[in-house]
Structure formats: structure tokens, C-alpha cells
Amino acid sequence: MATDVVIIGGSLAGAACVRELTRLGVDAVAFEREVFPRPKVCGGFVSANAVDCLDRLGLLPAVREAGACTVDHAKIHSAGGELHIPFPRAGLGISRSALDHVVALGTAVQQGTGVQSVRSDADGFTVDTNRSRVRAKVIVDAAGKLSRFSRRLAVAEFGVQYFAEGTRGSALDFWFFHDGYGGAVTVEQARSNFCFLLSKEAIGRYPPRRDRLVTGPLAYEPVSPGSIRIGDAAGMIDPFCGEGIHHALDSGITAAHVIAGGLRNRRSHAEIAQAFNWQWQRRWSRKRLLLAIMRKAVRYPLAVRLALGFRADWFLRRLWATID
Numbered sequence: 586m587a588t589d590v591v592i593i594g595g596s597l598a599g600a601a602c603v604r605e606l607t608r609l610g611v612d613a614v615a616f617e618r619e620v621f622p623r624p625k626v627c628g629g630f631v632s633a634n635a636v637d638c639l640d641r642l643g644l645l646p647a648v649r650e651a652g653a654c655t656v657d658h659a660k661i662h663s664a665g666g667e668l669h670i671p672f673p674r675a676g677l678g679i680s681r682s683a684l685d686h687v688v689a690l691g692t693a694v695q696q697g698t699g700v701q702s703v704r705s706d707a708d709g710f711t712v713d714t715n716r717s718r719v720r721a722k723v724i725v726d727a728a729g730k731l732s733r734f735s736r737r738l739a740v741a742e743f744g745v746q747y748f749a750e751g752t753r754g755s756a757l758d759f760w761f762f763h764d765g766y767g768g769a770v771t772v773e774q775a776r777s778n779f780c781f782l783l784s785k786e787a788i789g790r791y792p793p794r795r796d797r798l799v800t801g802p803l804a805y806e807p808v809s810p811g812s813i814r815i816g817d818a819a820g821m822i823d824p825f826c827g828e829g830i831h832h833a834l835d836s837g838i839t840a841a842h843v844i845a846g847g848l849r850n851r852r853s854h855a856e857i858a859q860a861f862n863w864q865w866q867r868r869w870s871r872k873r874l875l876l877a878i879m880r881k882a883v884r885y886p887l888a889v890r891l892a893l894g895f896r897a898d899w900f901l902r903r904l905w906a907t908i909d
């Protein structure tokens with residue numbers, strides 16, 4: 586089999602990319618080793634920017650139909666007090682099993698197909714999966730933070746997630762504590778999605794739950810960029826910022842447009858990768874810098890407590906406006 590584009594991973598970034606490529610008339614396939622719907626560790630918060638991306642993909646009605654709930658403010662709890670911050674624009678709460686299923690549905694995402702190796706030669710790439718061998722002109726890594734196909738710097742932080750009965754209304758609740766931080770949001774079926782970010786050694790200190798999922802290590806910084814990487818494969822955005830889903834969808838859509846233009850103009854893979862990386866830097870480097878500063882700041886409970894004391898809502902609103 587031969588195709589123009591192979592995408593490794595068919596979750597949010599990969600499915601958005603293959604959806605947009607197909608719409609643009611490009612022959613593309615995304616290989617996803619899992620079968621949707623499947624559980625995934627995530628805070629379940631879809632920011633307003635991510636909602637815009639879903640809208641652009643024509644998926645907003647389906648996402649609402651799948652049970653997404655409106656989230657219009659953050660409630661930050663810490664030993665120093667509690668702060669309510671209305672969002673300038675509302676986001677959504679939805680589990681990743683529901684969201685990823687909707688985004689991949691009806692696209693060229695081949696589920697249950699794991700990519701085992703990728704080899705390049707003068708004419709393109711040979712991709713071996715557990716099912717077949719495919720030739721492609723362009724390869725996109727959308728295999729997430731643990732992707733074997735590109736490198737990131739791992740940190741000793743892990744994500745822990747579970748569901749609980751009852752809802753949080755339209756709030757995104759946040760807690761900061763010594764071992765890390767966590768959040769909860771209402772998701773479909775009137776239940777709450779709880780998610781925490783903890784250091785490796787802290788995980789064992791909390792009582793295990795039967796339905797608890799753990800993921801990690803997390804990886805924020807890409808090493809030696811050059812290939813086409815989208816979503817977490819390009820480096821995670823701190824979960825606290827709630828912009829990872831936005832980054833995954835936006836980078837997937839952006840890559841699709843750059844690749845479609847590159848193939849139309851008979852550009853080489855290296856030229857297309859360079860054009861994509863330039864676009865990605867332009868769209869994301871300033872935001873990522875701001876979000877990385879935020880990530881460092883929330884690791885210090887004292888900083889959070891001081892911020893709450895000084896009515897940090899003004900600062901946070903400004904920050905959100907910048908990210909918008």
C-alpha cells in the first residue's frame with residue numbers, strides 16, 4: 586500500500602490532522618494502536634481555544650451530543666484561601682474516552698494498528714505496522730508524550746486520574762498541595778473527572794482506587810526538533826494550563842495545511858518539516874514560554890498562596906487573554 590501521508594497516533598492531534606488532510610484532498614492515514622473509546626488520563630477540560638478548533642473541524646455538535654458540559658469559571662482552592670475566576674469564554678468538560686472517540690470517528694484513523702518501525706530512503710518512508718507495510722512521502726509523529734519516534738526531556742512527574750459520582754457544576758476546581766496539584770470538572774453522565782499531577786514518589790502515599798489510571802513520565806521539552814511532530818509528541822504543555830488539547834488540535838490542523846501546500850508544490854519532506862516547524866514556533870513559542878513560567882510557579886505552594894493573597898485573578902485573566 587502507498588499513501589502520501591502517514592500519521593503515527595490517531596488520538597486528538599493525529600485524528601485532527603488526518604481529518605483536515607482528507608478534507609483538503611490529500612491521501613492520508615493515521616495509525617492508532619488502541620481502539621476507541623478507550624480510557625485516558627486527562628483533566629477532561631477543553632479550553633475555549635480548543636472549543637474553537639473543534640468548531641473548525643465541524644465537530645462541536647457531536648461533542649455536545651456526546652455529553653460535554655459547559656465550564657465557565659475556575660475555583661482555585663489552597664491553604665491560603667479560595668479564588669473564583671470567571672473565564673472570558675466558556676470551555677467544556679468531557680472524558681477523553683468520549684472526546685477522542687468523536688474526533689476519530691469517520692476519519693482515516695486505522696484503529697488497532699501499531700506502528701513498529703519507520704525507515705527513510707531517497708524516495709520517502711517505509712512504515713511497518715502490526716498489520717501491513719506502507720510507503721509514504723510524509724511522516725507525522727502524533728504518538729504523544731511517550732512517542733518512540735522523536736525525543737523529549739522526561740521529568741519525574743506522573744498524572745493520576747479517576748471518576749467520581751456527582752458534579753462540580755460549571756466550575757473547574759483546582760487544589761494545590763505539598764505533593765503537587767489537581768483538578769476536577771463535570772463530564773458527561775453527571776460525574777466528575779478528577780486528575781492530579783504528582784511526583785513519582787508521592788503516588789504511593791495516596792490510597793489506591795480500583796479505577797485509578799496513572800501515566801508518565803511527563804515530558805515538556807522537545808529535543809532536537811526537525812521532523813514533523815504534533816500534539817504532545819512536540820512537547821507537552823503543563824496540564825495546569827488546560828491548553829494541551831488546544832495544542833494537539835491546533836498543531837494537527839496547522840500541520841495538515843502545511844503538508845497539503847508542500848505536496849501541492851512538490852516540496853521535499855525536509856522542506857515541509859521546516860515550514861511546519863516555523864509555523865509551530867510562530868503560533869506556540871511565546872505561549873509555551875508563558876505557560877512554562879506558570880508551570881514552574883504552581884510547583885511552589887507558597888507562590889500560589891501569595892498569589893491568592895494578592896488577588897491574582899487580575900493577573901490570571903491577563904494571562905488567559907494573552908494565551909487566547
Ligand SMILES: Cc1cc2nc3c(=O)[nH]c(=O)nc-3n(C[C@H](O)[C@H](O)[C@H](O)COP(=O)(O)OP(=O)(O)OC[C@H]3O[C@@H](n4cnc5c(N)ncnc54)[C@H](O)[C@@H]3O)c2cc1C
Binds near residue numbers: 593595699817831
Ligand atoms: C495528568 C494530565 C492531565 C491533563 N489534563 C488536561 C486538561 O484538562 N485539558 C487539556 O487541554 N489538556 C490536558 N492534558 C494534556 C492532554 O492530555 C494532551 O496534551 C493531549 O492528550 C495530547 O494529545 P495527543 O494526540 O498529542 O497525544 P495522545 O492523546 O497521548 O495520543 C497519542 C496516541 O498515539 C498512540 N500511539 C502511540 N504510539 C503509537 C504507535 N507506535 N503506533 C500507533 N499509535 C501509537 C497512542 O495510543 C495514543 O492514542 C493533561 C495531561 C496530563 C498528563
